[in-house]
Amino acid sequence: MLALNATTLEVLNRDAPEPLVRRRVAGFDIYQETPPPSDTEEAWRYVEIDVDFDALALAERAGDPLAPGPFVSAITDAVGHAVVVDGHAVTVDGGESVGLTAAATLWLEGEAPRLVDPSVDKFAAAGFAFGGDGAALRVPAGVVEPRPVVIELQAATGGTISFPEVVVEVGENADVNVVVVYRSPNDVDAVIAPLLGLDVAPGGRLRFTTVQLLGDATTLVAHERARLDRDATLRVGEAGLGGALARLDLGVRLDGDGSSVEVVGLYFGEARQVLDYRMVIDHVGRSTSSDVLLKGAVEDEAQSVFTGLLRIAPSAARTSAFETNRNLVLSEGAKAHSVPNLEILCDDVVCGHGSSVGPLDAEHLYYLMSRGLSRPRAERLLVHGFFEEVIERLPSKAMAEPLRREVDDRFAAAQAAGRLG
């Protein structure tokens, strides 16, 4: 076990390539200067996070990978498959056509792209200092590959923190489909703080779906950054189901004229889970468009947070930007915070945002019951329908059916245990 300190940095850097050493040293400086997150900061005000960086350690080697579960097994036509356990790339199979490699090998080729800003918080800084491995795709220009690349990010060892990296560079007019699945066994009290960087070149298209199925004791603090060049398209799909506390900090920059992003996501919190989404979409280029739709449910004592910001730069004429966050609060002890924001510095835009937090619609229930459905059955059908709008728009079709089953089962379990209302 390696503590997050200067000695560990030295050990890690002993045989590391020069660009990675430089990044780690710079990251370590920021790590030391940056205090742990506190709820006095705007970025953490809704979330109580209790991570003691001094008590966590890096796993020297990867723990045992998990057997493929129903989600990974649902992808039957993967063109490549990488498994990263406790921050170490364990297997990288296939994916040659889309340039799939272990992220560590990128550093052998020089400076690896850095889309996440290490000063955003202590997790990101720690990732710069102590990370360096994960999975990377460098998709050559013009390559069109509809079959998915599966990247599994797992935590297997309790008491550890890991910083897996996912780097996706989509070449000009290339088209690729990536599915990231997070998993850890229940009771593994690990922290995963991944750095995900997505860079889409002119005319490139990326479908990027993350499915978070972590165990009930694992904490996730993910930093995901995307940058889109001219006429590039990014479709992000997100499913947040597991973890004790799981935060996705997503930032998308629409730099290129005509670039567009669509984010569709769902989350379902149970027990005392905290599911926290921060999304900032920056419109910089002209004629860019964004569409964010996030729907979630919380039951028992679970909490969800959505903080969204659409930022339209003065240069971003003819922007179209929409964000919607809808929440079902299913138990009295559950909470959902929804804070959509707009910051518009350009006149020539079409923007909109919507947000709702509440129980199942009484009129919808009445209608279904007037057709003879018992209340529990009517509720199940409504929850199913609530998520269906997201599930059918996910960029990964393969994830639709297992997700449907998961949210249906989750609600039915809450119902059977009498936790609703």
Place this chain on the structure above:
Amino acid sequence: MNSALSIRDLHASVGSVEILRGVDLDVGFGEVHAVMGPNGSGKSTLCHVLTGKEGYHVSGSALLDGTEVLDLDVDARARLGLLQAFQYPVEIPGVKLSELLREAAEERGVDPDETLARARELAERLGAVEFLDRSVNDDLSGGEKKRSEILQMAVLRPKAALLDEIDSGLDIDAVREVAAAVEEMRGPDLGVLLITHYSRILKYLRADRIHVMMDGRIVSSGGPELAEELEAGGYEALRQRLGLQPVTSAAERRPSDFFTDTPFDV
């Protein structure tokens, strides 16, 4: 033999306002009855109370094929065979009509596949096939919503169907289509109670009995000639012929009483 629907001395109030003041009505199997009346007369309340909507204080009796339903929950009434086609059916995004019908069949212990196969057949006859794979009432026009309501009735085969203003807000072609769909449903195992403001739909739909409701009571019942009388003279002329005084004073009336076809109609 039981009536499909047999209503006795039905009273309903909201707070201290009594809306139904003793309704008696029998709808036999195989029959179509129309309840007509001005806005605010209690027609829609009659539907709501029979269906089991919350918020009303109710007394009296309503037998569905001989079984008392007033003390049952809304879903239990529906499973017994009492179904309402709503005046303003709510849109339920994400829930396909086919899924709703499948769940409704399962809840009744009926084979869902057989039910859906029959739904497709019926939908074809109603020109409503595409509704089945769309979200319930989502993005449907007024007329399409009413057709969707009728389709659900036809599939779920109630003993008594309450059709609440299924002609409101429709153009004449749509009224004709909806009327034809109701005619299609008519049969020896079904009694239909049709609530309507206008006699228009009765040109296309043969009602066996017409009842006129005013101030929470059935004030007159008769054959098709009653609809003709209303067509000619309106509700006021009928009120005068019957020698009735309005029970509610103008001050107690709500704004919806002064408009026709408003969504606030009770």
